[in-house]
Amino acid sequence: MNNSEKQKGLIYIIPSPIGGTPPLEVLPISIKKVIDQLNHFIVENEKIGRRFIKKITPNKNQEELIISTLNKFTSKEDLSSYLEPCLSGVSIGILSDSGCPGIADPGAEIISLAHKFGVKVKPLIGPSSIILAMMSSGMNGQNFSFNGYLPIDDKNRTKAILKYQRISLKENQTQIFIETPYRSDKLFIEMLKVLDANTLLCIACDLSLNTEFIKTLPIAIWKKKKIILNKRPCIFIIQGAF
Structure with a gap:
């Protein structure tokens, strides 16, 4: 040039x-x-x-x-x-x-x-699903990390989820993930299996749409709910808690 x-x-x-x-x-x-x-x-x-x-x-x-x-x-x-x-x-x-x-x-x-x-x-000013989800999560907005997509491989994905939970606990740092919509339910189910009962999880789906869904709950409470994300675009946010 x-x-x-x-x-x-x-x-x-x-x-x-x-x-x-x-x-x-x-x-x-x-x-x-x-x-x-x-x-x-x-x-x-x-x-x-x-x-x-x-x-x-x-x-x-x-x-x-x-x-x-x-x-x-x-x-x-x-x-x-x-x-x-x-x-x-x-x-x-x-x-x-x-x-x-x-x-x-x-x-x-x-x-x-x-x-x-x-x-x-x-x-120029405009919407970011990551920022909108973080704003709505009620988690630490002074110290957070966006981690993009988790590994597709089951074993590596589990390791990554647990690693980010450890970081969140140690650093008081909110951890943000995204996932391809057709894998959202699979990621949600795995988080319920491997995250600590006290860890907070925010799921933010269909942001800015009439079907928008945003909720933050401990894993122990999420396990009692029947949630099907059904290929909706979602942001997942976790915050470790003792």
Whole structure:
């Protein structure tokens, strides 16, 4: 890339809804104003990205949009080329399929490159299921750790759950996990089996939707309840307790 001294464009980090809620019910009007100004976008999935843009700005000409995809198949060479408009003075918006780019979603790589090449990064306000769940859990919000996905292998997953419980007890640190929706019930059942009776578990499902469910209880109480998550997107949060 030719990093010239001319005025660079910005890279806007644009959140999107975390459920099927209409975008303008959960996103500030400032996001619409930004999208109105942009024609270059980096998205996780082009079809989903275009649909989101159309919902926010229905009169925007889709044929004028220049869309680049950012996912696990994106090469380092492609990543570098994605910033070319910014280096030429043209601003770009980055979108993930749901929530905030760069937080448990693609985006960090291109944002890191933006810093490297002196491109100003402008994050916009919007929903994050991780933060919403943490806010609603009643657990320690001064010291918490987001651990992403737990291992798929049963043995390694059990080890990870117990390790994070130990850390939580030792450091008074809240531990946050996510799981693929179709494995949510399996993870919940395993947590009931291996976590201590006093450990607090928060389950936050379908955040921002009409079917939203958020509850924090000790494992001993969870064991008495019949809960089926049924492939719903969930955030799991634990806090060790003596």
